[in-house]
Amino acid sequence: MIGVVQTAVSLDVRGVHFAYPDGHVALQGVDLNVPRGDRVALLGPNGAGKTTLVLHLNGILTPTEGSVSVGGLTVTPDRATLAEVRRRVGIVFQDPDDQLFLPTVAEDVAFGPANLGLRGAELATRVDEALAAVGMGEHRDRAPQHLSFGQRRRVAVATVLAMHPEILVLDEPSSNLDPAARRELAEILRGLPVTLLMVTHDLPYAAELCERSVILDNGRIVADAPTSTLLSDAPLLARHRLELPYGFTPQP
Numbered sequence: 001m002i003g004v005v006q007t008a009v010s011l012d013v014r015g016v017h018f019a020y021p022d023g024h025v026a027l028q029g030v031d032l033n034v035p036r037g038d039r040v041a042l043l044g045p046n047g048a049g050k051t052t053l054v055l056h057l058n059g060i061l062t063p064t065e066g067s068v069s070v071g072g073l074t075v076t077p078d079r080a081t082l083a084e085v086r087r088r089v090g091i092v093f094q095d096p097d098d099q100l101f102l103p104t105v106a107e108d109v110a111f112g113p114a115n116l117g118l119r120g121a122e123l124a125t126r127v128d129e130a131l132a133a134v135g136m137g138e139h140r141d142r143a144p145q146h147l148s149f150g151q152r153r154r155v156a157v158a159t160v161l162a163m164h165p166e167i168l169v170l171d172e173p174s175s176n177l178d179p180a181a182r183r184e185l186a187e188i189l190r191g192l193p194v195t196l197l198m199v200t201h202d203l204p205y206a207a208e209l210c211e212r213s214v215i216l217d218n219g220r221i222v223a224d225a226p227t228s229t230l231l232s233d234a235p236l237l238a239r240h241r242l243e244l245p246y247g248f249t250p251q252p
């Protein structure tokens with residue numbers, strides 16, 4: 001087992017409402033509890049509120065009503081709490097270019113732990129382990145902008161793993177990956193001993209990686225069940241604009 005994560009803590013979202021400054025109500029009373037070590041897929045149509053919910057998990061957004069806690073720590077907007085929450089919750093955004101901005105892969109991966117105060121051998125070990133976990137060690141001295149999209153996605157995952165997060169949140173990790181890169185990323189994610197929350201439109205990916213799935217629609221959780229149960233419910237999927245690829249049958 002790779003040594004990049006020490007503990008996994010649970011996520012507790014209670015009664016979260018959120019309205020954007022223009023008044024648009026994006027979340028309308030979301031409850032979601034993820035026990036330690038579980039892997040949960042967050043499904044739902046465009047505009048359902050998935051990214052808005054993710055942005056609450058490390059305090060980028062603050063609920064209008066309700067609360068979010070991470071391993072028992074309630075997310076509040078004060079600096080000390082936010083620093084600890086962001087250490088515990090690592091978010092891999094959909095576009096890796098949002099997370100890569102330094103001249104080399106190794107510098108990008110070192111950036112977060114260096115900000116936590118790590119230096120020298122300890123920092124080097126973090127970088128080596130995170131790059132090894134995503135199979136990108138040999139690319140450490142390359143410029144991120146010269147890598148393929150799938151390689152940049154892996155490096156973005158490494159930048160988050162290097163922080164030793166307890167909860168890993170991924171926003172559409174399989175999008176724009178070729179079939180081999182998609183499968184390899186699934187193998188990497190399956191091997192990580194973290195609590196995992198994955199936003200995805202890729203229902204087979206949810207089935208492959210997550211024992212449980214929730215559907216968010218119109219700012220509300222409308223289903224929460226084992227992934228195979230949920231994906232076998234054709235009327236439920238149709239009601240929430242979710243479609244299985246042709247020929248895919250969920251395995252119990």
Ligand SMILES: Nc1ncnc2c1ncn2[C@@H]1O[C@H](COP(=O)(O)OP(=O)(O)OP(=O)(O)O)[C@@H](O)[C@H]1O
Pocket residue numbers: 020021022024025026044045046047048049050051052053
């Ligand atoms: N900055 C903003 N200001 C106002 N409304 C916003 C803002 N960002 C998102 N919204 C609205 O909030 C709702 C939820 O958006 P969100 O991006 O969370 O959906 P999503 O489920 O992630 O969608 P997708 O699958 O398309 O990524 C949408 O109706 C969207 O138009």
